Amino acid sequence: MNEYLFIRDIAEKLTSNIHEIIIGMDEAIRSLLIGLLVEGHILLEGAPGTAKTYLARVFSSSLGLEFKRVQFTADLMPSDITGSIVYNRVTGALEFRRGPIFANVVLADEINRASPRSQSALLECMQEKQVTVEGVVYPLPRPFLIIATQNPIELEGTYPLPEAELDRFLIRVFIDYLDSSSELKILEKKQLHGERIEVEKVADLKDILRAIELTRKVHVDKSILEYIVKLGQQTRKREEILLGVSPRGQVSLLYASKAAAALEGKPYVTPDHVKSVVNLVFNHRIILRSRSSNPITLRRETMEVLREIIEEVEPPR
Ligand SMILES: Nc1ncnc2c1ncn2[C@@H]1O[C@H](COP(=O)(O)OP(=O)(O)OP(=O)(O)O)[C@@H](O)[C@H]1O
Ligand SMILES: [Mg+2]
Helix, strand or coil: CCCCHHHHHHHHHHHHHHCCCCCCCHHHHHHHHHHHHHCCCEEEEECCCCCHHHHHHHHHHHCCCCEEEEECCCCCCHHHHHEEEEEECCCCEEEEEECCCCCCEEEEECHHHCCHHHHHHHHHHHHHCEEEECCEEEECCCCCEEEEEECCCCCCCCCCCCHHHHCCCCEEEEECCCCHHHHHHHHHHHHHHCCCCCCCCCCCHHHHHHHHHHHHCCECCHHHHHHHHHHHHHHHHCCCEEECCCHHHHHHHHHHHHHHHHHCCCCECCHHHHHHHHHHHHCCCCEECCCCCCHHHHHHHHHHHHHHHHHHCCCCC
């Protein structure tokens, strides 16, 4: 039997599980699954009250993973994330008290409200998957996945993530308002369930680690690698783009494409798998020359340029 159907099965169960209480948000749910399979971090962007936090909680409780939430505020210190050395009165010894970063899924809520110093403490954990305190290295648990949220409107008292830090997110997904019939469904669900977040668990830790391992082994033909290189290069050739994607962006596209294949139960990547994630992986890594002052317009313009790039670059047969 094709082992990858096991991943497709988990993905389908998880999605329908989440839809028991959450309406829509399909692109965000798929992004979280992709992030999980390659342990890539996800930035959920959207207006207040669009269920970013709620989705992160329901997602991790469906997977039986350890979940922690850190509310990012201006006075948050790096040690509030990573942990600190404390004096134990009973033993009289100094010991390391682990911060909330020690969990499988960490929600960095409203990441752009923290000072750059705290943001960078988080980004260090994202990259190295470990915490160093007083010269001692503490590895983070596995799987390890950060889900960060932010409001796209840069309000007073926010510190927008610098480009180099945005680049560390595998995917940025924009959460838009739903249509009126979906909004009606939200209210109907609330009537029934209130704010419940408990859902059936669709996979345990062992299953998830196996799914991650299988995803790593998804086959990628040389022609697909060349396609990914060309897509990245095309972002650097376009007139309206000031800064194109980095090699890290191309590597991220490779990983996300493998996860997209695995989610469909396929052991190999096709050009369509790549196309299906280009927008998600590249949108936060390019800077347009015409910087519209409205961030929502800017996001739409970026998506449009990326759609054109996908049209321009010939996929392999
Ligand atoms: N698509 C949806 N499906 C189900 N419930 C929803 C949906 N959108 C919003 N809600 C409801 O709205 C509430 C607010 O969601 P939540 O607190 O997660 O928003 P948020 O996007 O994190 O907002 P903020 O940016 O202010 O933190 C949820 O608890 C839920 O009751
Ligand atoms: Mg929230």
